[in-house]
Amino acid sequence: MAHYPHSLSAADLHSISDSNPDQVFHNPRSNHGKSDLSRRRKSRDLDALQLSTNVSDPVGVAGSGDGDAKTTPRPFSVNQALVSLLLETPSPYNTVSGAGDGVGLSKELLAQEEYAVFLEHLLSTPLSSLPSEPMNLAARHAQISAQLADLTHEHFPAILSAHDSVISVSSGLDHMERFLDEFPAALDGVSSSISDFLSQATAIAARRDRVALVLDHLPTLTDLLEAPQLLQTLARNGHYDEALDLQQHIERIRMRAPDSTVVKVVAEEVSSLSRSTLLHLLAQLRQPTPLATSIRLVGHLRRAAILPDHALRVSWLASRWGRFVERVNTEAGGTLARHPTDEAAAAEFVRKYVDIAREEILDAIAQYRAIFPETSTNAPIGGAQPATISSILPTFVLIFTSHHRSHLLHYLPRISDLAQLASLHAHASYLGLSLARLGADxxxxxxxxxxxxxxxxxxxxxxxxxxxxxxxxxxxxxxxxxxxxxxxxxxxxxxxxxxxxxxxxxxxxxxxxxxxxxxxxxxxxxxxxxxxxxxxxxxxxxxxxxxxxxxxxxxxxxxxxxxxxxxxxxxxxxxxxxxxxxxxxxxxxxxxxxxxxxxxxxxxxxxxxxxxxxxx
Structure with missing residues (x-):
């Protein structure tokens, strides 16, 4: 005998037993619609009420299979005997904890009114019809389930959603239970990850602090980093006073922050550019500059304090000497290079040599005496003795004299015309007379x-x-x-x-x-x-x-x-x-x-x- 769930009431059982096959397998979604479903529900409720009221009557109705014969209801004692028989008969259904998801039989359960009505229905059913009762019950159960599903879908969608949620929660709990065993092992990895995160976060925080500090002092750092480029621009455009001011400013910053790497790098670059500035100033000295410009350039060099006084004097004279030699090689030597053995070319070289010497050497000596005054004290100047400083200009004159004499010895033998020699000698005599006025005869x-x-x-x-x-x-x-x-x-x-x-x-x-x-x-x-x-x-x-x-x-x-x-x-x-x-x-x-x-x-x-x- 099959085990049926106790969710079916006695009225449902009675309705199933009294209904015809068409009613049992009636499709609730047929053309009758909702009105037919309501009529069946009302009929079912009346049948259940009638069945419940006839339980205590001595006369009842018992179906013979065709629905026409009327039988007398059995006494209630028969029902009690049947209950005793069901409880005493060994069966998997007479226990409280039956198999499956149903509930086992018990005296208290069978004593309920709805079960009593169903037992009465079973007792009044012919034996030939009893084998079809499970099918009738299953069909009625399917019908009621379909009706309940339609009713639920129509009027109670929240119940379906709750049911789905319960299923999801149940599956989620099962899934969570599988991972609970792995959770302690994962905690160790989380702990190490947290440690790594803390160390990285500390480094990031320190870097963030440095970046914030840099952003706070960004204008100052920008000015400091642009100092070399600004120094180069000033020197290239001839603004030497501003360039020297900037160089001294960077030097003061280096003295205030001797341990700063950025300041050291900038100071080194500025120092290298200052040497370039010095070379640029010395190159300016080789240009044909008037006395005022020469005084200003020498003033810049003195302020830079890169060269001592005697070295500055020597550098100034060396620059002017370099310009003189360059002009002699380019201007005077051009004609001679084209005609190396020509007497007229040799005479022209000597003439241009004397002209260039009168322009460059005479101007150099005159400007030197105006820019660098001779010292009369015995104290050293710029690390050199006064005797050394006083011998700089005579040495320069001696070098020029040697250079002049060597060129005369080389080119005069090519000239055999006395008139040409007399003209060249007069030309050179003017140079000697001019130099003699400056003390350099x-x-x-x-x-x-x-x-x-x-x-x-x-x-x-x-x-x-x-x-x-x-x-x-x-x-x-x-x-x-x-x-x-x-x-x-x-x-x-x-x-x-x-x-x-x-x-x-x-x-x-x-x-x-x-x-x-x-x-x-x-x-x-x-x-x-x-x-x-x-x-x-x-x-x-x-x-x-x-x-x-x-x-x-x-x-x-x-x-x-x-x-x-x-x-x-x-x-x-x-x-x-x-x-x-x-x-x-x-x-x-x-x-x-x-x-x-x-x-x-x-x-x-x-x-x-x-x-x-x-x-x-």
């Missing part, structure tokens, strides 16, 4: 170079002129001394010698060095002696015949010798001693420096020996 060290070169050129002219006359006389012989009809091509010997000396004198008088008098006197004497000796050698070729040609040759020879001895040589000596050196060497004993006694002896011998009436 360079004429004495370089004078010997000019003297030597002029002496070499004059000696060369005397020597080449005398040699040319001698060779012409030797080539022409005695016939060359005779006058030619129409003048001829060459000049007579006396006139050629006189022209040679006067030409040299005209050029020499512009560059007559007194120190060259003895040397040039010897050169003049040697030239005259060479011509006289050539005349004597020519006399040996004379013929002492009586022919008109021979007589004429001897007369011409004698006249030439007398003219040389009596006119040309005295005039040449006088022109040398009085015309060339008379004005520059007055009172210094120039007269008589040219010794012509030997020349006169040679000429007298030429006259007496070769022009006598007899043959030698």
């Amino acid at each position: 360079v004429r004495t060290p370089t004078g010997s170079v000019w003297e030597n070169r002029v002496g070499e050129v004059v000696e060369h002219h005397f020597r080449e002129g005398a040699r040319s006359i001698s060779e012409a006389l030797e080539k022409a012989g005695p016939d060359g001394l005779m006058p030619r009809p129409g003048g001829g091509d060459g000049l007579p010997l006396p006139i050629a010698l006189l022209n040679l000396c006067l030409s040299i004198y005209n050029q020499l008088r512009h560059i007559a060095f007194v120190a060259l008098v003895p040397r040039l006197a010897l050169a003049l004497t040697a030239a005259v002696a060479e011509v006289a000796w050539a005349l004597l050698q020519c006399g040996e070729k004379l013929h002492m015949g009586d022919s008109p040609h021979e007589v004429g040759a001897r007369d011409a020879y004698r006249a030439t010798a007398k003219e040389l001895a009596g006119v040309v040589i005295p005039k040449v000596v006088e022109g040398f001693e009085k015309g060339v050196f008379g004005s520059v060497a007055a009172g210094k004993g120039v007269a008589g420096v040219v010794d012509t006694k030997a020349v006169m002896i040679v000429l007298d011998k030429a006259i007496t020996v070769h022009v006598s009436e007899g043959r030698s």
Whole structure:
């Protein structure tokens, strides 16, 4: 016998037993709608009420299966006997805790009115109909369940939601129970994670504090970090006062915060840029700056306190010297580089060299004396002794003198024109005179170079002129001394010698060095002696015949010798001693420096020996 839940009431059981199959399997969702469902509920309630009222009657209605026969109700004692029989019969349903989700049979349960009515219905049902009772009950149960579901869906949706929630909570509790065993092990991981979080949070908090501190002082840090770039900009634009102020400001910050890494880095960068500023200032000194600009630049360098006083003086002079050398190499050396062996190019180089020296060296010395006053105390200045400071400018002048002298020694030998030498010497003399006014006379060290070169050129002219006359006389012989009809091509010997000396004198008088008098006197004497000796050698070729040609040759020879001895040589000596050196060497004993006694002896011998009436 199947176990049915106790949720069905007696009225439900009675309604199931009295209904026909169509009513049992009636679909509540048929076309009858809600009105049909209400009529069935009312009929069921009336049947239940009628069944409950007939329990105590001696006469009852019992279905025979066809619904037409009427039976007399059984006494209530029969029901009690049936209850006793059910309770005494061993069955899984006569226990309080039955299987499944139903409730076990008990005397108290069967004594309830609704169960009593159902038992009465079972007793009044024929035996042939009892096997169909479970199906009838199941169908009625399904019908009622469907009705309850429709009713619930229609009027009580909260119950369904609650049911779903109960199911979800039940499954969630089951799921939670599975993870409760893993919870203690997870607590250890959570503890370590919390420790890691605390350490990271501490580091983040410290970093946040630093960031907040940086944000609070962001303008100051920005100014500090932009200091190197600002210093470079100021120096590039020539604002050296502001650049020095900024440099001193950074140095004060470094002294107040010696342990700050940022300040150290900025201070080091500013220090490196300050050296760049120094180089920029020194480069400015190499520019053609007036005195006021030079004073301002030196003032910036002194304020920077990077160089001591003596080093600053040397650096200033070195900068000006570098500009001078650069101009000499670029301006003066351009023409010479194109024509390295040209005499005119060498003369042009010397001229430009002197011009550049007058512009740069003279200006450098004048500005140095105005900017750097000479010290008269014995106290050291800038770490150097006063003697060292006072020797800086003389050393600079000495360097220039050596440089000037070396260039003269190199380029003057290429110039052989006395007029060109005289012009260049006058040009250089103006430079020496200007430097002498500043106490830096360079004429004495370089004078010997000019003297030597002029002496070499004059000696060369005397020597080449005398040699040319001698060779012409030797080539022409005695016939060359005779006058030619129409003048001829060459000049007579006396006139050629006189022209040679006067030409040299005209050029020499512009560059007559007194120190060259003895040397040039010897050169003049040697030239005259060479011509006289050539005349004597020519006399040996004379013929002492009586022919008109021979007589004429001897007369011409004698006249030439007398003219040389009596006119040309005295005039040449006088022109040398009085015309060339008379004005520059007055009172210094120039007269008589040219010794012509030997020349006169040679000429007298030429006259007496070769022009006598007899043959030698």
